[in-house]
Amino acid sequence: MNIVAKIAGYGARDLLRSRWLLAYAGFFAIATFTLLRFSDGETRALLSLVNVVLLIVPLASVIFGTMYLYASREFVELLLAQPIRRGQLFAGLFAGLTMPTALAVVAGIMIPMLALGVSREGLAIGGWLAFVAAALSIAFTAIATAVAYFVEDRVRGLAVALGTWLLLAVVYDAGVLMAAVQLSDYPLERPLLAAMFANPIDLSRLLLLQQFDSAALLGYTGALFQRFLAGTAGALAAVGALAAWIVLPALAGVRLFQRKDF
Amino acid sequence: MIEVFGLTKRFGARTVLDGVSLHIRPGRVTAIVGPNSAGKTTLIKSILGLTRGDAGVIRLNGRDIDAEGRYRADIGYMPQIARFPENLSAADLFRMMRDLRDGTQRDEELLDSLRLREHLDKPLRVLSGGTRQKVNAALAFLFAPSLLILDEPTAGLDPVAAGVVKDKVIAERAKGRTFILTTHVMSDLEELADDIAFLVDGRIRFSGAVTMLKRMTRQLSLERAIARVMDGELAA
Numbered sequence: 296m297n298i299v300a301k302i303a304g305y306g307a308r309d310l311l312r313s314r315w316l317l318a319y320a321g322f323f324a325i326a327t328f329t330l331l332r333f334s335d336g337e338t339r340a341l342l343s344l345v346n347v348v349l350l351i352v353p354l355a356s357v358i359f360g361t362m363y364l365y366a367s368r369e370f371v372e373l374l375l376a377q378p379i380r381r382g383q384l385f386a387g388l389f390a391g392l393t394m395p396t397a398l399a400v401v402a403g404i405m406i407p408m409l410a411l412g413v414s415r416e417g418l419a420i421g422g423w424l425a426f427v428a429a430a431l432s433i434a435f436t437a438i439a440t441a442v443a444y445f446v447e448d449r450v451r452g453l454a455v456a457l458g459t460w461l462l463l464a465v466v467y468d469a470g471v472l473m474a475a476v477q478l479s480d481y482p483l484e485r486p487l488l489a490a491m492f493a494n495p496i497d498l499s500r501l502l503l504l505q506q507f508d509s510a511a512l513l514g515y516t517g518a519l520f521q522r523f524l525a526g527t528a529g530a531l532a533a534v535g536a537l538a539a540w541i542v543l544p545a546l547a548g549v550r551l552f553q554r555k556d557f
Numbered sequence: 558m559i560e561v562f563g564l565t566k567r568f569g570a571r572t573v574l575d576g577v578s579l580h581i582r583p584g585r586v587t588a589i590v591g592p593n594s595a596g597k598t599t600l601i602k603s604i605l606g607l608t609r610g611d612a613g614v615i616r617l618n619g620r621d622i623d624a625e626g627r628y629r630a631d632i633g634y635m636p637q638i639a640r641f642p643e644n645l646s647a648a649d650l651f652r653m654m655r656d657l658r659d660g661t662q663r664d665e666e667l668l669d670s671l672r673l674r675e676h677l678d679k680p681l682r683v684l685s686g687g688t689r690q691k692v693n694a695a696l697a698f699l700f701a702p703s704l705l706i707l708d709e710p711t712a713g714l715d716p717v718a719a720g721v722v723k724d725k726v727i728a729e730r731a732k733g734r735t736f737i738l739t740t741h742v743m744s745d746l747e748e749l750a751d752d753i754a755f756l757v758d759g760r761i762r763f764s765g766a767v768t769m770l771k772r773m774t775r776q777l778s779l780e781r782a783i784a785r786v787m788d789g790e791l792a793a
Binding site for chain 2 (some may be wrong): 301302305309310312313368369374375376377378380381556557
């Protein structure tokens with residue numbers, strides 16, 4: 296086994312035994328179970344679950360990732376004193392942190408679905424939801440690495456992490472909405488699509504909602520997006536953009552990590 | 558063993574190391590002493606490659622230390638603060654380090670002399686601070702490296718454990734291993750140090766053999782000799 300896999304393996308073992316991760320997976324399991332069991336209609340339950348995922352996964356991933364990275368600072372110093380390269384160490388730490396957290400979300404969503412026995416279409420949407428949730432989880436953990444290795448102070452780092460989430464989850468949409476209202480005389484479909492692509496949460500929402508028939512309810516723009524994403528090129532572009540939201544922050548993280556004075 | 562030439566390190570506007578030159582001789586214990594925030598830990602971390610200097614050269618056995626970090630295969634490091642992954646056990650931790658290094662030589666003597674074996678399977682989060690510090694010490698010696706860097710090794714250890722670690726240092730020095738350590742504890746210095754490097758505000762105020770320091774300051778005890786250096790009576 297190579298060094299990266301070994302470091303990732305021990306990191307994952309540490310996290311998989313943590314009570315926090317168990318509670319995190321449990322939260323999604325309970326939410327999925329309750330929604331499927333008690334809302335009227337599978338589609339409605341899944342739509343609610345999409346909203347829960349889009350709210351909780353980015354927040355939990357970025358905050359937990361940042362806290363974990365600051366807490367492991369001293370251990371990382373000890374590992375840096377071993378005969379391994381920094382790039383390998385980063386890759387191992389990153390995989391060891393992202394895999395268990397993403398797995399917790401996927402397990403939390405999929406296990407109740409399989410246990411309750413949802414319809415075939417429901418399972419397809421659920422699987423897609425789990426996939427996007429995992430990607431979103433990894434993307435926000437990647438953002439956490441960039442924050443934690445850029446900001447030296449722990450409290451300020453946590454504030455930056457929280458601020459990033461607030462910006463992407465709340466402020467961004469408000470800004471887009473305001474711009475759309477102000478510029479409503481112009482054709483906005485393309486700029487809006489670009490704006491959705493530039494925010495991982497909006498992009499995930501777009502990818503998830505187009506799975507539902509009700510996406511048409513989003514109006515003319517929604518219908519346009521759906522037509523765009525229904526095409527192979529559009530869908531690939533959207534998944535590629537989500538992948539970019541993992542790769543770019545992780546690249547920023549690894550560069551900062553390689554240059555950092557510990 | 559190690560030569561440092563003109564090592565300078567700035568953090569923002571603050572100059573932490575200001576042209577430090579130092580020679581660490583093999584088979585001896587070199588103590589780096591000095592007041593708080595004098596740059597001791599930064600100097601150690603520079604040798605380990607954790608911190609990169611803005612200027613200067615560090616050579617290990619005549620070769621510049623490289624970014625790849627292979628030279629660290631022959632160094633054991635005991636950091637000042639021992640914090641490990643909470644849910645791993647000490648046994649996991651030793652296994653992890655073994656997986657990361659492929660050295661065949663193992664030295665598990667401290668596991669017995671520090672009575673760590675009974676704690677090996679507990680999660681590290683339930684171990685006391687002192688026990689974690691013992692794990693930290695045992696890790697540094699585990700691969701029988703020829704250079705050991707110990708950052709305040711006896712801080713946080715009870716007197717018995719501190720004695721065990723000091724005896725280990727003396728025994729390993731007798732086998733020809735080289736030590737760099739920082740400490741604020743005078744008795745550690747008296748017992749262990751062969752050479753002393755005195756660091757104040759990022760500059761070496763004195764470096765050389767303990768016997769020479771005592772002779773130059775005309776003091777019998779190391780503590781008084783160091784006090785004289787601190788007073789600024791001695792130019793390097």
